[in-house]
Amino acid sequence: MASAALWCRTIRVRGGPEIHKQPLLSRRKNWVKIVDGIGGRGHKSSVSSGVRVFASISSDLRTVPNDLVDSILSQVAQTDRGVLLTSDEHKKVAEVAQALCKYCVDKPVTCPLIFGDWDVVYCSVPTSPGGGYRSALGRLIFKTNEMIQVIEAPDIVRNKVSFSAFGFLDGEVYLEGKLKALDEKWIQVVFEAPELKVGGLEFKYGGESEVKLEITYIDDKVRLGKGSRGSLFVFQRRTQATV
Numbered sequence: 001m002a003s004a005a006l007w008c009r010t011i012r013v014r015g016g017p018e019i020h021k022q023p024l025l026s027r028r029k030n031w032v033k034i035v036d037g038i039g040g041r042g043h044k045s046s047v048s049s050g051v052r053v054f055a056s057i058s059s060d061l062r063t064v065p066n067d068l069v070d071s072i073l074s075q076v077a078q079t080d081r082g083v084l085l086t087s088d089e090h091k092k093v094a095e096v097a098q099a100l101c102k103y104c105v106d107k108p109v110t111c112p113l114i115f116g117d118w119d120v121v122y123c124s125v126p127t128s129p130g131g132g133y134r135s136a137l138g139r140l141i142f143k144t145n146e147m148i149q150v151i152e153a154p155d156i157v158r159n160k161v162s163f164s165a166f167g168f169l170d171g172e173v174y175l176e177g178k179l180k181a182l183d184e185k186w187i188q189v190v191f192e193a194p195e196l197k198v199g200g201l202e203f204k205y206g207g208e209s210e211v212k213l214e215i216t217y218i219d220d221k222v223r224l225g226k227g228s229r230g231s232l233f234v235f236q237r238r239t240q241a242t243v
Contacts, residue, residue, distance in 0.1 A: 109215060
């Protein structure tokens with residue numbers, strides 16, 4: 001995966017040659033000093049022990065973002081995409097998102113992981129995704145069933161909000177747009193007029209719209225983004241294509 005490069009780390013060894021240059025089988029009994037804080041000052045370990053230490057450190061480095069991802073997904077689950085969270089709970093979500101930022105790939109806009117089908121599982125501002133359908137009044141009339149974003153190579157973005165109006169009338173709002181990279185982290189999407197489908201009716205309304213989003217973290221499971229007005233988004237990858 002593209003994110004695998006995040007876990008490459010170099011550990012300096014004192015008092016001996018670099019471990020990766022030694023034939024491990026022929027020099028298993030050579031002693032090297034492990035860097036202070038891992039084996040302790042002056043602590044000695046065999047090359048094979050050093051390799052185990054390196055493997056453990058690499059495993060720990062992978063665990064940190066995975067734990068943060070699991071944490072943020074558990075915090076936003078069953079919250080109607082953030083609507084049901086308190087102010088303090090929103091702050092906790094923001095703190096985890098901020099912690100994940102330091103594990104983001106250097107150029108997320110060019111990372112192939114952005115492509116795929118994503119569920120919008122959280123937004124710090126309820127009306128940012130879905131517009132009026134997600135306002136306080138809109139949520140009384142329209143119950144959101146799904147909120148999906150699909151990004152297809154090279155530059156197609158499709159958004160779909162499916163809902164149930166008055167508890168019995170199913171419908172959906174569909175938008176399609178073009179993605180443009182503004183720099184290594186920011187993207188711009190210009191959407192065509194939205195298309196509304198309710199019952200047997202289908203029509204377009206309004207005009208073009210534009211959004212800008214900074215990709216602050218991405219892996220094979222989640223994508224985090226921040227809008228131009230500061231709204232935080234959490235997207236979770238879907239297992240099956242649906243749009």
